[in-house]
Amino acid sequence: MGSGQVTDWQGKNVTVAGLGVSGIPAAKVLHGLGAKVTVVNDGDDARARAQAAELEALGIAVRLGDGATLPEGTELVVTAPGWKPDKPLFTAAREAGVDIWGDVELAWRLRGPDAAPWLAVTGTNGKTTTVQMLAEILKAAGLRTAAVGNIGVSLLDAVLGEEQYDVLAVELSSYQLHWAPSLRAHSAAVLNLAPDHLDWHGSMEAYAADKGRIYEGNRVACVYNVADKATEDLVREADVEEGCRAIGFTLGAPAPSQLGVVDGILVDRAFVENRQKSAQELAEVSDVDPPAPHNIANALAAAALARAFGVPPKAVRDGLRAFTPDAHRIAHVADVAGVAYVDDSKATNTHAAEASLAAYESIVWIAGGLAKGAVFEELVAKSAGHLRAAVLMGADRGLIREALARHAPEVPVVDLDRTDTGAMLAAVQEAQRLARPGDTVLLAPACASMDMFANYNQRGDAFAEAVRELGAGA
Template sequence: MSLTCVAGLGVSGTAVARVLAERGERVVVVEAAAGERQLAAATELSGLGVETRFGEMAVPEGATRLVTTGWAPHHPLIAAARDAGVEVVGEVELAWRLRPAQAAPWLALTGTNGKTTAVRMLTSMLLAAGRKALAVGNVGVPVVRAVAEPYDVLAVELSSFQLHWSSTLAPHSAAILNIAPDHLDWHGSLPEYAAAKARVYERAGTVIFNADDPAATRLAAPYPGAVGFTLRVPRGGQLGVVEDLLVDRAFVADPVDAAEELATLADIRPFAPHNVANALAAAALARSFGVPAEAVRQGLRDFVPDPHRLFHVDRIGEVDYVDDSKATNPHAAAAALTSYTSIVWVAGGQLKGADVDDLVRQAAPRLRGAVLLGADRGRIAEAIARHAPNVPLVDIADRETGAMDRVVTEAARLASPGDTVLLSPAGASLDMFAGYPARGEAFAHAVRELRARRERGH
């Protein structure tokens, strides 16, 4: 019996080990951390005959396959497996290979930012059309758990990590939302990162791309008949915006002379230009699968935005406080910063090798102040000094999670009536928080404390 090594006891790694063990395969999990969660997962898996080796970064003897759930190519375990001739695949690639006959088709979506929102919009449209659908992949539910279930269709969010380790995926349709520098510490360069994203197109039945994004447009160029979406008036073969309407000129009987209204801008929540692009990408994928226009509109109306994405926390003293903690890279922060006209910006964290000069240069006219925290706040401060030297800046050196109370206090001091205090960090959160949700929750808690102090008269 062949042996599979699984790298890591995260959500996806645990799911992979369980699925393979239930299929009667031999499985050994290699995990660096022996924390409470990992030990509990290992105990649960042991009942299925899965062995877990903690701290031992070595490929088990006899392994013929290693399944990774996001570990970088240069990780010692991955490098050792490849040197030994052991096949390395990702969880998503494994899921594709394990699909049963007549398995649900995949509508796949990737991009630097907006993936989760677009995939959830897509799922809402599919459900509104009466299809049994599920959002899977990077959005939460591991694909390897979902492929054996009797769904009509899967809406699959794919990260660059997952695509890097995928080689045979053939989705019904695939879309790229946008491409911007991110995870360069993992991929090594922007071209390598973009190449990983482009893998989603290689065997796709329909290729869908953001015609307003030059990098996404270049990646789709080799595919005749690719369908673009744009915030402008669409040409034949595109989806786009006409006045306040979302319009389809691709999935109609006559793309040259006909168009079909899908929804209105008022149907999109929260409204922001990048969210319109998310809605158009979702609509293109849905339409490629035969979803009627009325279900696209109803899906958008039924869609409930996830937390920490331009979430309006409160309005205090004519100042709005908005949590966009999910903006973990400069491209995501840029989208948020264009959504407001007068901003006190809360930013900082781990930039993961990304540059922030263009972000700050473009945002400078909108900035009324900035409060910076986290590991790479100094790089953002330097960019503000170069491109917005007159913007008041507060540097919060405290790295404790309680620092967010001071962050909000300082932001409120800088803000004037009509301003928006915007937490859109442009960096990852793990230098100070358990993740971007914890960072957003800390911000919201600090805003509530600010309101309480104001109401007490302090």
């Protein structure tokens, strides 16, 4: 299918892998373009059957309970991002010489000739926040934009819809990048790299390589994290357009070609006339909500991408002031008896939890859930000095308990051997018992939630509800 625009979809046999949030829109779009679409799906439950009925009514073929077999005559596979690269369907496609695209690749190929450029963001943590900050900054500059990708507007809708955009702020996961070989962003950022989704990618090297794809073909700026050398290494390895620059962001004073922090001010020494001798003030640290260190880093990355697109300094400040963080991201729930209760249920991996634990002095830590192949030694070793106590719950809590025993043996640990719906209330009650005035009870699980909850939102809601019960009884 080459790398150019595919203009004639009429009668093309396309197999869409997965009925999820990206598979269904992809199937509908391709069908609308005249392709002969077959959707294959591993599951065959009531929900899948209802979704299949909706697609079949449009004339789209659906095979439930058989996601392994490549349908006869397939000329292209479009996959949901979560499907692992080693699935038999993909092996069969590769052997048959059939291209495999993700939803991002499909959206990229379907863009019109005057399509809005993409400012792209990936990283283990902070992607959504950074993209939302970036969208606010671009809006403050008077640009028509949207936060798209993993969040907000679907990429296909943004590319094919009626709305005309000047620029798109695009969040991309490592899964999506794996299946997007021809994507070429205006500018892109890798915020950080830490072990995550290794069960999917197979190795840290493969995970990093997929993240690094975001820099391929960048035109103006490859934004990296000065504190995370692995992100700078990815810039070095990337094949970019002539004149594209490496731009660092740092929580310290910036060197030339970097954005950083000086005396509580976010400053730019990259997109200024004389970067050897001068710096441009962009915003104050207090303009960032919340002003936790990792969130200031997110703001600097967003500012770097916006400045690469030519946004004036005032728009950076106004955009950051307009930004409000999503629920369950270091959200202060309440103070009860002199103890702060903070919900960071979104900290679903060790890297996010480490950033969260670094933001407070004395913590009763509520953690545990599904580890997704993660190890907790480094997290506990780095965070031990901040811990008053820990309350553990969930399927893989034993891994955290063992790390605490090795690296923080003096920290009291409560091991809650339960996964029922009342477990969170019990965890919060135990945390209250262990906490002292001035402490923070922090839900930063360092694990996924699906062993006990539908998602991290539900887990955070359960925490907030339990805290409210404490407050009512206080």
